[in-house]
Amino acid sequence: MKSFISIHIVLIVLFTFSFGYAQEGFINTSRNMQFINPSYHGINMVSKAGVNYSRFDFGEGTSYIDNKYLYGNFAFEDMNFSIGLDVNSFSLTNLGLSENQIDLSYIYKIPVNFNTYILGALTLGIGSQDIDKSSLIFQDQIDMTLGTISGVSRDPLADFSPSTNYFDIGASALIYNETFLIGLSLDHINTPNVSFNNESDFEKEIAFSLQAALEFNVNQYGRSFLPDYSYMMMYLYAQQAGETLRIYSSQELQMDGFTLGLLQSLAKYRDNNSLEFGLISGFSSENYRVDLIYTFPSSQTNFNPPSIFQIGVTMDFNRFSRNRRGNYKRLNTDNM
Numbered sequence: 001m002k003s004f005i006s007i008h009i010v011l012i013v014l015f016t017f018s019f020g021y022a023q024e025g026f027i028n029t030s031r032n033m034q035f036i037n038p039s040y041h042g043i044n045m046v047s048k049a050g051v052n053y054s055r056f057d058f059g060e061g062t063s064y065i066d067n068k069y070l071y072g073n074f075a076f077e078d079m080n081f082s083i084g085l086d087v088n089s090f091s092l093t094n095l096g097l098s099e100n101q102i103d104l105s106y107i108y109k110i111p112v113n114f115n116t117y118i119l120g121a122l123t124l125g126i127g128s129q130d131i132d133k134s135s136l137i138f139q140d141q142i143d144m145t146l147g148t149i150s151g152v153s154r155d156p157l158a159d160f161s162p163s164t165n166y167f168d169i170g171a172s173a174l175i176y177n178e179t180f181l182i183g184l185s186l187d188h189i190n191t192p193n194v195s196f197n198n199e200s201d202f203e204k205e206i207a208f209s210l211q212a213a214l215e216f217n218v219n220q221y222g223r224s225f226l227p228d229y230s231y232m233m234m235y236l237y238a239q240q241a242g243e244t245l246r247i248y249s250s251q252e253l254q255m256d257g258f259t260l261g262l263l264q265s266l267a268k269y270r271d272n273n274s275l276e277f278g279l280i281s282g283f284s285s286e287n288y289r290v291d292l293i294y295t296f297p298s299s300q301t302n303f304n305p306p307s308i309f310q311i312g313v314t315m316d317f318n319r320f321s322r323n324r325r326g327n328y329k330r331l332n333t334d335n336m
Contacts, residue, residue, distance in 0.1 A: 181214075
């Protein structure tokens with residue numbers, strides 16, 4: 001009986017964490033770069049806060065993922081450092097699986113020259129994972145004759161409450177000016193053990209990521225039909241975690257307070273591949289920014305990919321925001 005329980009636990013663990021690596025991409029990272037690189041919390045030395053909700057729909061009406069992300073930072077401009085906070089929670093509804101993590105980051109700013117800076121960050125986090133048994137159906141609950149499901153199970157796993165807690169360490173850095181950004185980040189440096197089974201280990205593999213962004217004025221001389229403050233932001237990142245590779249890119253046109261863009265995402269795990277495309281839209285007004293992102297389910301895959309809807313709201317506490325007059329350039333070095 002003990003081995004029977006262990007087999008079930010191992011199956012749950014394997015599913016949980018093969019799925020958990022996909023969590024790194026639950027948030028659109030071109031609009032929330034600090035999600036993949038916490039050093040971005042310190043860019044422009046502006047204090048800000050935001051909330052983000054994502055829903056992954058697998059198209060059959062019963063399987064979906066909810067992801068909630070809360071973040072904020074406080075900039076100590078006179079001392080060249082910032083403190084960043086990230087709180088992320090996701091749940092897989094039909095399996096009762098949930099994961100919650102809180103990260104605290106210290107970000108230090110180093111000037112290279114008059115308009116180029118390096119940001120370095122150390123991140124410490126705590127996380128937990130749980131499975132809600134009430135969302136599971138065991139074999140002895142199913143009456144094959146009547147076609148009904150009873151509310152009580154005698155399966156040994158029905159009395160088991162799987163949960164685990166862990167400590168996480170990450171580090172990141174980036175260099176940027178008003179035109180470009182290059183960053184790198186390391187997650188799960190301490191390879192935390194996230195197994196539900198005390199008799200065996202299951203560690204999160206170290207995730208290595210590279211990021212790059214380029215932003216330029218597409219109406220520098222005010223001679224086109226575009227608004228005076230029109231910028232193109234091109235973003236790319238690649239992440240490797242064990243056998244999982246993810247590549248993401250986006251192209252966003254900022255026209256005064258409006259944003260329109262495209263995104264592309266490639267994920268690969270062994271023989272499983274997923275290529276997806278999406279649309280990005282946003283609106284900015286003084287201290288506020290609202291983002292709407294939709295990723296289409298792709299047929300270029302050998303498994304069932306979800307459609308993804310995401311909405312986010314960000315508020316910054318920059319005292320100069322009221323002087324922007326439509327200029328919402330994202331790579332700034334003067335807090336304007």
